[in-house]
Amino acid sequence: MSRIAGKDTKPEMRVRRLLHVSGYRYRLHSKCLPGNPDVVLPKYKTVIQIHDCFWHQHKGCPDSGLPKTNTRFWEEKLSRNVERDKRSMGLLGELGWKVSVFWECETIQASKLRMRIANLLDHRQSAEVSSIHDNAN
Numbered sequence: 001m002s003r004i005a006g007k008d009t010k011p012e013m014r015v016r017r018l019l020h021v022s023g024y025r026y027r028l029h030s031k032c033l034p035g036n037p038d039v040v041l042p043k044y045k046t047v048i049q050i051h052d053c054f055w056h057q058h059k060g061c062p063d064s065g066l067p068k069t070n071t072r073f074w075e076e077k078l079s080r081n082v083e084r085d086k087r088s089m090g091l092l093g094e095l096g097w098k099v100s101v102f103w104e105c106e107t108i109q110a111s112k113l114r115m116r117i118a119n120l121l122d123h124r125q126s127a128e129v130s131s132i133h134d135n136a137n
């Protein structure tokens with residue numbers, strides 16, 4: 001296994017680049033939040049987790065198949081990852097963050113990814129704009 005669940009992986013870079021060109025400001029790997037979310041958008045109270053389909057076991061995805069050897073080891077290891085994800089998402093939700101998971105296989109098509117980001121954040125933005133408006137003067 002040469003795949004490493006590291007930082008600055010390609011899918012994450014794709015998401016970050018799109019956020020950047022769309023003018024969204026974000027923070028990375030915030031240590032103050034449960035699960036060190038990959039991308040944090042404080043203004044939108046939204047975090048984006050970019051999950052590798054294998055390491056985080058994307059259900060039904062062809063990329064999530066377990067290795068044919070040491071299957072049991074992988075099963076246990078990966079199910080621990082899934083449990084950890086669930087736990088940190090629950091905690092983030094309790095803290096009032098909206099959590100969105102982008103699976104690696106969903107980040108490949110830029111047009112789809114762009115639409116998804118727009119849907120996720122424009123919605124939130126309109127809520128914020130109206131509250132700013134309410135507070136003006």
Ligand SMILES: [Zn+2]
Pocket residue numbers: 053058061062063103104105106
């Ligand atoms: Zn997938």
